[in-house]
Amino acid sequence: MTTTIFYFTGTGNCLKVARDLAKALDDTKITSISKVLNGEIDLSTDRIGIIYPVYMFGMPLIVSRFIKKLSLAKDKYIFAIATYGGMPGGSLGQTARELKAIGLKLSAGFGIAMPGNYTPLYGAIDKNKQKSMFVKETKRIVEIASIIREKKDAKIEENNFLTNAIFSGLIYKASSPKIPYMDKDFWSDDKCNSCGTCVKVCPVNNIKLFDKKPAWMHKCEQCFACLQWCPKEAIQYGKNTATRTRYHHPEIKLQDIIAGKV
């Protein structure tokens, strides 16, 4: 039985989950969504998995665009995993609806709590707390793999109706059309040494260097890879990020992120 896991990531949590799940299953291929989105998407395996970070209680826009290209995955067992820092809202329900709209069924939708990476609101959580989340993630993968291995139907994990109506209904619906332009609040400070790492990590090539400084092109996914991977911590967002600790998954390296982009 073969599986392809398609993932999107900014700071590596989803890639780590994809790698752990691939290890737990047989014969599994891991593919970056941003890499295949505009090319050929191999849907020949028996099982198809989609792993993404929750943004504003919903799905990243790039994952919605990717789902629209899966219509040939009829008769496949499809599962999704949403990683989140605090609350997934109705993101997995959204995945189920978007698949249904093209005639596909989401058989299982799992939420996995991982360290948050939204620096405009908070810095990286304490390393010990991160470690305990990673231990829980490893255990969760064992359960999830046993469901996927048997191609079982499982609950689409979500918050309750009222929470989803407010957060995923109102907040996500109001915010998501603005996401590509939310990069207007990124800026680089004096620490920038023009190394170009931000250009290299951006999954949608949204950053260019002008006069040796990054400029954002308004087709942003809000993954925060640029801010989190800048080796000088020179990228800021709005007014409050300068003093906040950066985060990326400790087992995911800069080269892994660069290798996963177009």
Ligand SMILES: Cc1cc2nc3c(=O)[nH]c(=O)nc-3n(C[C@H](O)[C@H](O)[C@H](O)COP(=O)(O)O)c2cc1C
């Ligand atoms: C723009 C943005 C919005 C986010 N919104 C949410 C959210 O609504 N709920 C939540 O629990 N976590 C939220 N997060 C945290 C991420 O979902 C979480 O850290 C995820 O594991 C990151 O995955 P990655 O490392 O693969 O990029 C948000 C992060 C970003 C960058």
Ligand code: SF4
């Ligand atoms: S990664 Fe940071 S230091 Fe390098 S060019 Fe971008 S902003 Fe400047």
Ligand code: SF4
């Ligand atoms: S500009 Fe930054 S936040 Fe936006 S998609 Fe690129 S790396 Fe992600």
